[in-house]
Amino acid sequence: MRPKPQGPLNIKLLILGVTLAFLLLFILRSNLSSSSDQSTSQTVRSRDSDCSSSCTKLPSSLSHALIHYTTSSITPQQTQKEISVSAKVLQQKSPCNFLVFGLGHDSLMWSALNYGGRTVFLEEDESWIQQIKRRFPMLDSYHVVYDSKVNQADTLMEMAKGEECTSIGDARHSMCQLALKGLPKEVYETKWDVIMVDAPTGYYDEAPGRMTAIYTAGMIARNREDGDTDVFVHDVNREVEDKFSKAFLCEGYMKKQEGRLRHFNIPSHRDGSERPFCPN
Incomplete structure (x- = not known):
């Protein structure tokens, strides 16, 4: 009116x-x-x-990322929809401790999305680490040696049914053959808030495969004293990533799948609550 x-x-x-x-x-x-x-x-x-x-x-880490991705013709390994799932969690948790298995074309992005936090990359290819360091010396990366192969996945899965692979503890002292024991000391001693498994190479039989990386990520999450850890696994369209993420990160802890990316939220198994390895 x-x-x-x-x-x-x-x-x-x-x-x-x-x-x-x-x-x-x-x-x-x-x-x-x-x-x-x-x-x-x-x-x-x-x-x-x-x-x-x-x-x-503008912080130098953000300006480097902005310049790199606006001038590069090489795109990250993950799709925009897949990245958005992890980015949403980082938006809620950052600045935080973020552990990434793999050093790739998207590493500068992950570091920038966790601005103010600590982002550590674990990479199997030492020569690739040197190439990335020359271009982006601000990235914190370590060389990791894997002693498994994709063609051993079925054998490792069978061996992992034993009690030694479901006991919660420090992975470097584990008796489970899937546990990675040669990682840098700080990997075992840091309380990681977010873990991304996008390495090592796993697309042919003689490649290291991600069996041990997925298992160790799950054990690091369970072994923290309190709180929870968001764990992401990429390339779950492949058999190893599919089976091992369901078995050791647990379908009951899975929050979402977008394309080839799965998101798990794993609570501490040392906070006084009596939890089975995987929820019923």
Whole structure:
């Protein structure tokens, strides 16, 4: 509904009221300006010195990522929809501790999405690590040696049915053949909030395969003292990634699958709660 028209007297009163309000504001500003000039100039100087280092400058890690991905014709290994699943979790948890099995074209992106946190990459190819370090020295990566092969997956799955592979503890002291024992010390001693398994190579029989990486990621998550760990496994369209993620990260802990990416949320098994290896 349209408002009813006002009479001439009401309009004059409105104009007078607005004029008086502006006049009062002008007087107040005049009285305050002389006393506040000195403190304002000091505040401005202080703000300028602070902002010179933090307010107006884009962090170098983000600027590197922005330049790289806008000028590169090489796309990350994961699709946009797959990346969005992990990015949503990182948005909630970052800055956090983020462990990534694999060093690839998307590594700079993962590091940037965890800005302010700690992102560590584990890579099987030492020469590839050196190439990436020359281009992006800010990335924290380690060389890892895998002693398994894709064609051993069925044998390893059978061996993993023993109690030694379901006992919760430090993976480096585990008796399970699937446990990776030669990782850097900090991998075992850090409370990881997010883990991504996108390596090692697993698309041919003689490749290392991701059996041990998936198992170890699950044990690291269970062995933390409290809280939970989000674990992502890529390439679950392949048999090894499919079977081993369901068996050792557990279908009951799976939150979502998008394309070739699965997301699991694994709670601590050392927080005093009596949990089976996989939920019923």
